[in-house]
Amino acid sequence: MPDHPFLKMSQIDKAFNGVEVLKDVSLEVEKGEIHALLGENGAGKSTLMNILGGVHQPDRGKIVIDDSEIDMTNPRVSQQHGIGFIHQELNVVSDLRVYENMFLGAELRNKFGFVNVEEMCNQARDILGKLGVDIDPKAYVRNLDTSYKQLIEISKALLHESKLIIMDEPTTALAEHEVDRLFTLMRNLKHSGVSIIYISHKLKEIKAICDRFTVLRDGEVAGVGNLKEEDLESITKLMVGKSVSEERFTQAQEFGDVLLEVQGLTNVGLFRNINFQVHKGEIVGFTGLAGDGRTELFETLFGYRKKYTGNITIHDRLIKMDHPQKALKAGIGLVPKNRKENAIIKDLNVIHNMSLSSMSHFERLGLIQEKVEKSKFQHYKKLLNIKVHNPNVPIDRLSGGNQQKVVIAKWLEVNTDILIFDNPTQGIDVGAKREIYEHIVSLANQGKGIIILSSEAPEILKVCHHINVMYQGEITARFNGKTATEDTIMSYATGSKREGETNAEYTTS
């Protein structure tokens, strides 16, 4: 290994309001290396990257790039030194076109000072072509899928010819084949001498793409090493301080009566002819690629989308779903995906977020009993291990995992018989993930019917009794959770294989 790494951050200290977030952290990235930065939520990864990006200033320590020490006083300095930052949150403007987004703030102009649309489109097309994405640079971003928005962010960093790109969980919104494409591109970048710092919770991806890793735990470096020489188990152990295995969480068990039956459900353009049942105590998974219609299917089932044909029967009662409140009354709860947009009310505090769907439990003579709310929250805090010192702070002060637990607590308080979890572990660290799986399984053991939607096949395999695979709005295959494998699921999810409705029936073991 050469003595002069491209980037060297050494002995970085950082504290916010007297709370130490980073303690004596060092990080070295070679030229043309893909370096994994690992750690649970709150371990200090984002802070460290924000220091590198010039967003925060370190209290102590120095940053050396290409042998010269640099004072990262603001994001511009960082950009000028070739550092590109792809944030976890998508910073795209939906009302602008693709190329306008890519060149935002750095528009090309012709000699008259007008924007040079043609040149920008050509460059945009080049870069999108490199990524293997087939979208028109002139298309409006609002008409594109979320995964494309992510790719636009990545293209933006490429456009600025960065020498080091920070990718903060770039694959959360991507389908598997898009992830593969991204990886190919990352390898190309690597060969052309660009370094990448890759932050992700998906250890398999990291194993596949990264060269070396640095693990942060509680603001300190817990380990540095070569990915080829370590197995996932030991890295996980470094991250959480204990071992988390890949075993299945569910056990085979007897199911009770049918809770939910869906027959011939169709919503034109989104999904068609969907049939399935959910029994008491059963965990049913739905997986597929982006655009498979599963989220829309369950938004319809939850009364958020009103136009549909087909029958929804709950507890043997046919129900016309036209409002979430009706679904809630009928016994369906939904923990939606994209927590920030769909699930949390960021101006309400943690307790009020918990009680929002079941206000009648906390009222006397029409007035809210805050004491009852508070004591109920303490109950869920203990039950779900929600880490919060002061539940009166706005919910967006909590980490992603704890926010998700509050959302789950909200639905536990409503106490519906059926619970739908859409991408329940999105942006959540390994430890909290495991806790959430355990809670889901224990809810099923208490006799609830559970539905899990996820684009991550391993997640579905870990917790579901039965798995439905969707492709372009249809259920293309059904599997028993015990016998299914990731490969077979993928082959149906990508549409390369499909079964008819009739022989797709699984046996309830």
Place this chain on the structure above:
Amino acid sequence: MPSTQLHEPSPQQQSSTTMKDRLNWLWSEYSVIIAFLIIFIVASMMSPRFLDLTNQLNILMHVSIIGIISLGMTIIMLSGGIDLSVGSVLALVGVLTVMAMNASGSIIIGLLTACIVGAFAGFLNGILIAKGKIASFIATLGMMAGARSIALYTANGGSISSEVDGFSAISNSKLGMIHYPVIIFIIMTVLVFILMHKTRFGRYVYAIGSNEKAALLSGIRVDRVKIGVYSLAGLLVSAAAIIETSRLNSISSSSSGMQYELDAIAAVIIGGTRMTGGRGKIIGTFFGVLILGILNNMMNLMNVSTHLQGFVKGLIIIIAVVFQKRE
């Protein structure tokens, strides 16, 4: 002060935070009260007459109408909307109330008419916004033009006076030293405070203003809550219209309620409510109303030209918002 929507640091947290943090917190939570105190002190230094009890009560009397409207405006703005129609609806309510009262000879019939007209105008706004999915700015802009036009047409463009004895007593009587409108304003403030901070309706309004989709996915009947919000605000305009009409025992279809929407929005903004909804307090609006009242009073006492008063008001609104942005 009891506050359910905003966080108060727990004792342990407070002890660990520095003096500067605590000052910051005090500022961001109660900046409107601090601003009120500063303006109050400055006013009392600039004009000796300002502190007279009669002058103080006079200020309260003057702000009570805008104050009651501002309470409704606060609820609407917390839900993420805005209501431009309050001034016109006030004129329409006044005209129809006087007509109903003159025709029937009964004050009770007049008051009932007022409540029905105001609440119905609000209800229409709510239907257009919640069911028709029209932006609140547009829907209430339409209502603003429409209500004023009907008021002008009904009253032939002029004023109409009440012919029923005793109606003017509503605004012109006192309990001890305090005018009835002031008492009504304060009672309304307390009721709206309880509604917004102690009932599920209030909780839902904050939730909708902060994140409408998440509120809907939490099983809240967003449409109904919104219709309720606008209807309630309309009802509060009814109360304001009764006071306005009773004060002079007449109402002008052309000039009554002119630009009340701007004063009400100004009071709400000065009070620290966020334009996009989800954040703000009834208490803030209460002090916002008082700040506007003191400014008007001070300029009158100091003989500032009425033509310049709008300039000063505009300046204060912008300064207030600039300071609140610092949080």
